[in-house]
Amino acid sequence: MVSEIRLFAERDFLEKAQHFNAVLSSRGVQSTIEEVEKLNARFFRHHPELALCVDQDGLWLCAQGMRMQPDWKAEVGRLKRASLKSEMIARACQLSEKPQLIDATAGLGHDSLLMAHLGANVTLVERHPILYTLLESTHQQASLDPFLKSIVARIQLVFSDSADYLKQCANQLVDADVVYLDPMFPQRDQNQNTIKKQAQVKKQMQLLHLLLPEDGEMDLGDELLALAQSVAKRVIVKRPRHAVYLNAQKPDHQWLGDACRFDAYFQTIVSE
Structure with a gap:
């Protein structure tokens, strides 16, 4: 995990950079x-190492001539087109019932943003301090946007390891309607005999992979599945369409799309 990083800023944004530094x-x-x-394209080309930068739009991650942040404003077009009927994720997570939902694999938060738009109250959990700070900056920027502010009001950010957070919920008997899992590195456990080599990941994911190297089974999310089942009535796992089951556990139901699927695990109610 990155413990030291450079933070670039133009003179007009040094005060903001000092805030992020603290x-x-x-x-x-x-x-x-x-x-x-x-901070322009030429500067980033000449500074290829992983770093952060600050401008009027908040905090960014940069490397290899690219820069990115969890750009929720760029998702507005998709949100305006989305509906409970058109989105497979809405059916899988029963968003029409406005669930209390824990997204235990935050990533860039785009799925959480969509689910909040469609009615969920989302707790977004992230353990990496830099990614969490990027999400926090994006959340703050989105709260100033006329369209997004009512959506992000339904998203609560939690800085925690997801396994620790789910264990805490279980110990405190805190129930969620849904726990959503979208492991960061699903390609590592696919059946390579039947899956063609994937195209190079998008710019945002390239930078995330630099920030979050694969460092253990938690990146696959196997341990999270059992913990999520102890907390939620419904656990939804987003997978590439042909990926193996998370934790080798067959789901109770599936929703299949062209490129991905949603595996559902339902809580078993034991009668006394």
């Missing part, structure tokens, strides 16, 4: 602020 430090990440003349 926030990251409180979360165990030391950042060194460097003032730059201009």
